[in-house]
Amino acid sequence: MKKKLSIVVVILGILGICGWGYYQSTPATMDRLVNAIQKKDLKTVKKYLPEYSNHSKIDKSAYQTFMETDPSRKQIRHFLTDDCQLVNHGMFRSKLWEPQKRVISISGLDDVSGTTVTVANGKQAIPVKNMNHVNLFPGKYQLTLKMNNSAYGTVKKSEKIDLTKDNQNIVLSPEVSFEKSNRLHQTLIESFSAFLVSWNRVIPTMSFNNLPFATSSESKLLNDTYNDLKEVSNSYSNEFDKVTLDNSSVEIQSYGAQPTVKFTAFVDRKQTLNLDQDQANNDQDTSIRSNDGTVDVTMVYSEKSGHWEVDDADFDVGSENPNEWNDKCSFMIPKGDQQGSWNKSTAGQVNI
Numbered sequence: 001m002k003k004k005l006s007i008v009v010v011i012l013g014i015l016g017i018c019g020w021g022y023y024q025s026t027p028a029t030m031d032r033l034v035n036a037i038q039k040k041d042l043k044t045v046k047k048y049l050p051e052y053s054n055h056s057k058i059d060k061s062a063y064q065t066f067m068e069t070d071p072s073r074k075q076i077r078h079f080l081t082d083d084c085q086l087v088n089h090g091m092f093r094s095k096l097w098e099p100q101k102r103v104i105s106i107s108g109l110d111d112v113s114g115t116t117v118t119v120a121n122g123k124q125a126i127p128v129k130n131m132n133h134v135n136l137f138p139g140k141y142q143l144t145l146k147m148n149n150s151a152y153g154t155v156k157k158s159e160k161i162d163l164t165k166d167n168q169n170i171v172l173s174p175e176v177s178f179e180k181s182n183r184l185h186q187t188l189i190e191s192f193s194a195f196l197v198s199w200n201r202v203i204p205t206m207s208f209n210n211l212p213f214a215t216s217s218e219s220k221l222l223n224d225t226y227n228d229l230k231e232v233s234n235s236y237s238n239e240f241d242k243v244t245l246d247n248s249s250v251e252i253q254s255y256g257a258q259p260t261v262k263f264t265a266f267v268d269r270k271q272t273l274n275l276d277q278d279q280a281n282n283d284q285d286t287s288i289r290s291n292d293g294t295v296d297v298t299m300v301y302s303e304k305s306g307h308w309e310v311d312d313a314d315f316d317v318g319s320e321n322p323n324e325w326n327d328k329c330s331f332m333i334p335k336g337d338q339q340g341s342w343n344k345s346t347a348g349q350v351n352i
Contacts, residue, residue: 026086029095034076040067052101053085059135065121066137083138083164102163104134106145108172114255115149115174138163145170151259151301151308152178152252153187179250185329188263189245191308192297193331196240196267203238203340206230215300215311230344234274237341240333241268246320247327259301260311266293266322269315293319 029048036044045063052058071079080086084097106128109115119126119134121141126134145157155177161168178184195213199222202208208223210216229236244266253260269292298312322328 026095030077030080033080033097034073037067037071037076038073040064042067048095049084049097049099051098053098054101055098056101058099059127061124061126062136065124065126065141066139068122068124069139069141071139079138099137102136102138103167104136104143104161104163105167105169106132106134106172107169109174114151114259115147117172118146118148120144120146136163138165140164145172147172147174147177149174149178149255149259150303152255152261153181153183155181155183175252175255179252180247182247182329184261185245185247185250188250188261188299188308189243189265189329189331191299192245192265192310192313193240193243193333194307195310195313196243197333197337200238200240200337200340203236203342206342213307213309215302215309218310218312229273230342232276233344234276235272235341235343236274237270237272237339239270239339241270241338242330242332243267244322244325244328244330246322246325247329248325253298260298261300261308262296262298264317264320265295265297266320267295267315269293 033045033048035041036048042060042063045067046058049058049063079099080097084099087096087098088094104119106117106119109117109132117128119128121143126136126143128134141161141163143159143161145159146154147157148154152174155174157172157177159170161170191213195211198212198214199208202211203226206226206229208214208219208226211219211222214222246264246266249262249264251262253262271290271292292315294315294317296312296314296317297310299308300311301307302309
């Protein structure tokens with residue numbers, strides 16, 4: 001009986017050793033790792049892929065980004081066989097894989113003050129190291145790069161990146177991207193229209209100091225202009241209706257401490273000026289009407305106010321036909337703010 005029991009123990013021992021041997025074998029360990037990757041089991045994946053082949057740390061996002069590509073079993077095996085270094089670890093010679101580190105470098109941001117970049121693969125955010133590179137496993141990725149600037153807004157760029165063979169470089173052109181941004185175009189036309197509204201609101205007082213949505217220099221220029229106008233007129237009215245922005249004309253002048261942009265717009269504007277009889281020539285009509293159209297605008301971004309301000313609005317540039325502009329956006333001034341008027345005999349104060 002004892003002899004039979006000993007034989008059973010020996011057989012079980014041999015089977016245990018064989019089972020442990022198979023469990024620790026490369027094929028069996030690879031199967032467990034393949035399953036873990038497909039199940040997105042981060043804890044198990046980190047156990048078998050502990051570090052890069054150059055012994056640098058693997059970010060959590062690198063694991064998650066690779067798993068989010070949903071590679072097939074064949075692709076995972078190819079990755080482990082061709083892009084990783086197989087090592088035996090510890091007393092029991094556990095099988096581990098150390099992937100090669102792939103780097104995506106990002107260039108084109110050196111002269112763009114205040115612009116940051118975020119990178120994502122689907123919903124998985126990927127850290128950008130020192131604002132110029134991203135570390136990932138070898139593989140193919142569909143990345144979304146988002147450029148953020150407090151003045152110019154946010155633009156997105158999609159990139160298909162193949163890191164199976166080598167590192168890659170992505171060249172960004174933020175100036176071109178922001179200039180073509182519909183979001184920036186809308187912000188500019190709304191800010192310019194807000195400037196026109198504030199202009200109309202202060203006409204009854206003819207006092208343009210500290211005009212909202214205008215720089216101090218533009219406020220002073222308007223104030224001086226209308227002070228001169230008051231001296232020669234009895235009444236004045238100004239009407240702004242529809243504003244149209246030529247999107248293709250948007251040009252970024254500066255990214256520095258004072259972000260600056262220029263563009264061309266068309267404004268439906270009507271002005272009526274009634275001159276003082278003493279100021280008019282004998283043969284001159286005391287009532288003057290003008291309809292302005294095209295305006296070249298320079299705006300600067302104020303970090304203090306958090307919005308764009310008009311630094312120059314030149315209405316003396318002729319008249320273009322906005323119907324001929326292929327890329328444009330429009331804004332209608334609210335009816336209650338379309339007109340501002342002043343009369344020497346009834347001039348008063350208004351709040352803006």
